[in-house]
Amino acid sequence: MIDHATVERIKDAANIVEVVSEFVTLRRSGANYKGLCPFHDEKTPSFYVSPARGMCHCFSCGKGGNPIGFLMEHEQMTYPEALRWLANKYHIEIRERELTDYEKREQSERESMFIVNEWAMKYFQDKMQNDPDGIAIGMQYFRSRGFRDDIIQKFQLGYDLVDRRAFAVAALGKGYKEEFILKTGICYKNDRGELIDRYAGRVIFPWIGISGKVVGFGGRLLDSRTKGVNQKYVNSPDSEIYHKDRELYGLYQAKKAIAKEDRVFMVEGYTDVISMHQCGIENVVANSGTALSIHQIHILHRFTSNITLLYDGDAAGIHAAMRGTDMLLSEGMNLKVLLLPDGDDPDSFSRKHTAADFRKYIEEHQTDFIQFKTDLLLR
Numbered sequence: 001m002i003d004h005a006t007v008e009r010i011k012d013a014a015n016i017v018e019v020v021s022e023f024v025t026l027r028r029s030g031a032n033y034k035g036l037c038p039f040h041d042e043k044t045p046s047f048y049v050s051p052a053r054g055m056c057h058c059f060s061c062g063k064g065g066n067p068i069g070f071l072m073e074h075e076q077m078t079y080p081e082a083l084r085w086l087a088n089k090y091h092i093e094i095r096e097r098e099l100t101d102y103e104k105r106e107q108s109e110r111e112s113m114f115i116v117n118e119w120a121m122k123y124f125q126d127k128m129q130n131d132p133d134g135i136a137i138g139m140q141y142f143r144s145r146g147f148r149d150d151i152i153q154k155f156q157l158g159y160d161l162v163d164r165r166a167f168a169v170a171a172l173g174k175g176y177k178e179e180f181i182l183k184t185g186i187c188y189k190n191d192r193g194e195l196i197d198r199y200a201g202r203v204i205f206p207w208i209g210i211s212g213k214v215v216g217f218g219g220r221l222l223d224s225r226t227k228g229v230n231q232k233y234v235n236s237p238d239s240e241i242y243h244k245d246r247e248l249y250g251l252y253q254a255k256k257a258i259a260k261e262d263r264v265f266m267v268e269g270y271t272d273v274i275s276m277h278q279c280g281i282e283n284v285v286a287n288s289g290t291a292l293s294i295h296q297i298h299i300l301h302r303f304t305s306n307i308t309l310l311y312d313g314d315a316a317g318i319h320a321a322m323r324g325t326d327m328l329l330s331e332g333m334n335l336k337v338l339l340l341p342d343g344d345d346p347d348s349f350s351r352k353h354t355a356a357d358f359r360k361y362i363e364e365h366q367t368d369f370i371q372f373k374t375d376l377l378l379r
């Protein structure tokens with residue numbers, strides 16, 4: 001329970017423009033700001049934010065409200081969740097009593113899943129940084145790819161031990177319930193009814209949702225163990241909090257840069273995103289190898305109308321660049337394509353170039369999609 005004085009402090013601190021800007025790209029329009037409405041699909045902005053009134057409003061669908069109402073509607077938060085989100089943003093300390101066991105049980109299922117995921121992310125980080133096997137295998141893998149410590153921290157990378165029971169034993173020991181360990185997909189049950197780690201022996205890439213919560217995980221088998229294994233990557237199964245066609249890897253870390261640069265780079269893999277950040281290009285996301293869904297395009301469109309598809313220049317890269325492009329164009333996105341030279345992917349290219357050189361290369365070589373398609377047909 002949050003006390004009344006704290007609630008007032010939070011309400012006083014919350015700035016509607018700053019709060020909405022976390023989710024929607026706003027442009028000044030007289031005394032107000034406007035942007036594409038996050039509550040309905042549109043191509044011209046009818047969503048207005050008034051700093052003077054502390055409110056936002058869509059003149060097309062009618063949704064909006066004050067900062068708390070906006071968060072509840074947009075992020076599907078409860079009232080207390082919205083208050084906590086704001087308190088965190090504005091560094092306001094919340095004094096509240098411990099929840100009773102009954103209240104803990106009453107917390108929503110979604111919240112329980114987020115809590116398990118958050119703990120799991122920290123567990124995987126801890127194993128990679130402190131367990132001898134984690135350091136020798138997981139950390140060694142990321143170091144061998146040239147990832148700096150600050151980048152490993154920024155993307156909260158981790159490692160799950162080879163012992164397929166280790167996570168479940170640790171999580172149950174901490175009081176996390178089997179129900180949510182299964183619902184988040186971190187574990188599954190074998191024939192004997194035991195909980196088995198889905199990501200055992202894999203390095204872990206957490207998927208952070210747009211509001212900063214851990215929605216799922218991707219696990220990658222290490223090179224030495226991929227012989228004869230089909231599934232190099234395993235991702236969280238869809239759940240109440242993770243829908244693979246609605247999430248974009250790296251969006252949480254990229255959203256500010258996307259809005260600032262007014263462009264997003266679309267790449268194929270986790271390591272492409274991470275290497276580009278390390279190189280200094282942060283407006284980049286990936287969607288784990290499938291064509292972009294309409295939901296993902298809508299999410300990106302809130303931040304920018306400009307997208308550049310960035311792929312390796314081989315046949316697979318060209319094939320990937322062609323998928324889902326009709327939908328991007330019909331949704332009003334300005335689409336450019338850039339194929340990298342000599343079998344480079346964004347990951348390897350970032351490691352060989354500075355951000356300035358990379359940007360220069362992009363500027364000089366990205367082509368309008370229609371031109372790209374025409375050239376391809378002529379070839």
Ligand SMILES: [Zn+2]
Binds near residue numbers: 038058
């Ligand atoms: Zn609207």
